[in-house]
Amino acid sequence: MLLAACIPGRHPVEGKPCDRDHACPDGLLCRNLVCVEPGNFDGGSGGGSGGGAGGGSAQACPNNLLRGGGFEDGHLVNFNWMGPFTAQGATVRTGAFAARITSAGSLISQFGALQPVAGMEHCAEAWVRGTAGSGAIGLQLGRQFSTVDLSAETTVTPDGTWQKLTNRFAYPSGHVGMTVHVNAPAADVFVDDVCVQVCP
Numbered sequence: 001m002l003l004a005a006c007i008p009g010r011h012p013v014e015g016k017p018c019d020r021d022h023a024c025p026d027g028l029l030c031r032n033l034v035c036v037e038p039g040n041f042d043g044g045s046g047g048g049s050g051g052g053a054g055g056g057s058a059q060a061c062p063n064n065l066l067r068g069g070g071f072e073d074g075h076l077v078n079f080n081w082m083g084p085f086t087a088q089g090a091t092v093r094t095g096a097f098a099a100r101i102t103s104a105g106s107l108i109s110q111f112g113a114l115q116p117v118a119g120m121e122h123c124a125e126a127w128v129r130g131t132a133g134s135g136a137i138g139l140q141l142g143r144q145f146s147t148v149d150l151s152a153e154t155t156v157t158p159d160g161t162w163q164k165l166t167n168r169f170a171y172p173s174g175h176v177g178m179t180v181h182v183n184a185p186a187a188d189v190f191v192d193d194v195c196v197q198v199c200p
């Protein structure tokens with residue numbers, strides 16, 4: 001078509017608007033509602049105010065590579081579950097919604113919801129709340145579609161309050177995606193403010 005002759009450079013979509021429902025193609029990242037190259041968001045501009053509280057993103061996570069980690073959509077389009085779970089507004093850490101896990105299993109980000117940067121180490125955090133006396137709640141990162149290329153699990157023992165889990169994973173080059181897993185031992189585990197960023 002006519003436009004094909006005048007594509008301006010490597011990334012014709014760089015600088016175009018984006019949001020949690022309109023991801024950037026070609027490995028570009030959505031930063032402050034604009035598509036940028038991965039190397040272009042953590043230096044130079046000096047902007048980045050606002051703390052990333054917008055939309056479905058997690059609070060206090062300005063460079064979150066995961067869509068929907070704050071569950072503020074009120075539904076779970078960006079997550080999958082090996083069993084029943086829901087988005088609900090009765091028990092939240094921030095905003096109006098959090099995920100509620102209602103049987104043992106793993107909450108896993110959907111394909112494409114987490115857009116990693118090839119060759120970089122990624123730092124994750126998730127806030128979880130479980131019933132005191134139930135089993136440990138875990139956090140893992142891994143390569144998409146792999147059941148073996150996963151980080152070791154980090155865990156907390158639930159105490160009835162919101163607790164922070166952290167983990168890290170070196171995402172290799174040459175793969176198609178990354179997932180974040182919250183592993184729950186039992187019913188009534190709440191999850192909010194899941195964040196994955198390139199490690200500082």
Ligand SMILES: [Ca+2]
Pocket residue numbers: 070071072092093094095096097098192193
């Ligand atoms: Ca939330």
